[in-house]
Amino acid sequence: MAGREAALSSDSQAARGRRALFGAVRLFRWAALAWMVALAATVPGGFERPEVAWAAIGAAGAWSAWATVPNQERRAAALWFELALAFGLIVVSGYVAPEGAVTERPFFATAWPAAAVAAWGVARGPVAGAAAALPLGAALMLSRIVNGVAVDSLEATQVQAIANGTVMFILAGSAVGLVSRLLERSALEQHALLEETMRALERTTRLEERERLGRAIHDSVLQSLAMVHKRGRELAADGDVPPGQVAELAEMAAKQEAELRALIVREPEDDSPSGSVLLREEIERVARETGKVPVTVSSTGPTRVRAQLGEEIVAAVRQALENLARHADATRATVFVDAANDILSITVKDDGKGFVYDEEELRAAGKLGLLQSMKGRIEGLGGQMFVASSDRGTEVEFRVPL
């Protein structure tokens, strides 16, 4: 969606930069062609083979015209062809001149062939641009040979001229290529920046949406549900209607209310350090799930702990709540979460009928739930479990080092 659009626009930005450079190369071709024609018309002493010279200039003109049609020059065949043309042109300039006349620089080679290396640079980057200059350097050498100058008799100034020409071509190809590459890179950077901004915007929108949703739920659904929950219980207490059904209704509403509330109270996920959980929230969830006996969760804070530790503790609390729901005949229970001085203490207290806590007896009776799911788990965390029970209720405490 947004990412796709951004990607497209980055491509088109890079393409726009390259198009502008190709435009400059096109303009350069025509200017170089005009210069070449002017030189050819005024060459002192004329050409040895004027028809070949003008044919070569005509070929360069035809190519310049064809390459003016946009989007031709990028193709590999076009690049190679222009390079070959430039090569040929340089060699021909030696061939058409009077024997031994090419001393410094063949006139064809002055400017027009540079367009070929520039095109390589734009299309393929600085290295390709520099590489394309090398065959033209060879062509410069070849132009002397076809002009009738023996390689071993080249003067120092001539060698220097060939080297200068080659270096100029290399410079042209690599400089234009570098500009093209930089344009592309800045387009990519712009694209990355744009994408990041889009992501931030999306995130903000999501948070705002969440806040709006939270307000909406708080203002309507939650209040109504809380009322259904309350009314339902009252109706059930009156007994005029089938109490079981109404109580069920109330239970349903209560669960819904709690779920919705948890939904809006939960922090945005990105803000919580990974691998940790809010213990109170987790225990509140378990307290709702075990149902039947109303459970109050109190705590000295939200209590953030490692996810693994939280999981184990929550499992132990779940077992404790299930036990008391099944056996204790309690009317209510409280879970107190207290973290102080590097000790995490969780108390599960009910007002039920109590039981005799005797490990030997429990083991003998095969009631391993209490021992394994609670005591074993907590001791596995390096903690301890304490049980105090009377006919007024039971208190189970888990103490775990943090």
Added chain:
Amino acid sequence: MTGSIRLMIADDHPVWRDGLRSDVERRGVAEVVAEASDGGEAIERARESMPEVILMDLNMPTVGGVEATRRITEESPHIKVLILSATGEEADVLEAVKAGASGYLLKSATGEELADAIGRARDGEPVFTPSLAGLVLNEFRRVATQERSPEPTLTPRENEVLVLVAKGYTYREIAERLFISVKTVQNHVQNILTKLQLRKRYELMRYAISKGLDRLPD
């Protein structure tokens, strides 16, 4: 329950107010003498109708529940304010209690618990639910770590009582466990609340001094 208690309900949700009203009136606990749908209205109505107990929501438009509680209890200390809030508003609950509220109940409390709390509030007793006890415990611990704080701290006994309340023990159970009378437990709880509200004054004083507000202009 001695007679009908003059009750006011401050909550911005009419459905919730209706439900509460029918609930307390059906139980014969209280007579709803006024209703308010925001904090500002609550302050005015409290002045006009002089309720004995106010059930106060925290999340209200214009003036919030915390500020309304502060203004009402300052103006009329004999009016008892009970905070009735949803979960996830713990920080505000603590502020409201510091500002003068007598107690705090979750909106999910049963009608019976609510009736009991209203009665106790009218009798001048703090309504310390386990959830509130947990919050208060944390609040005292937080400042106890600051060295040589002039603010009141809890005695070991008060601390003990507070932990037991947080664990869900009733005053009777606490009395039996600590071999003291229920009245003594109530006194401890009252003292804890007074200290908490006193801390608020210290906080304000410290703030004033830090801003140089204690020096009067010549």
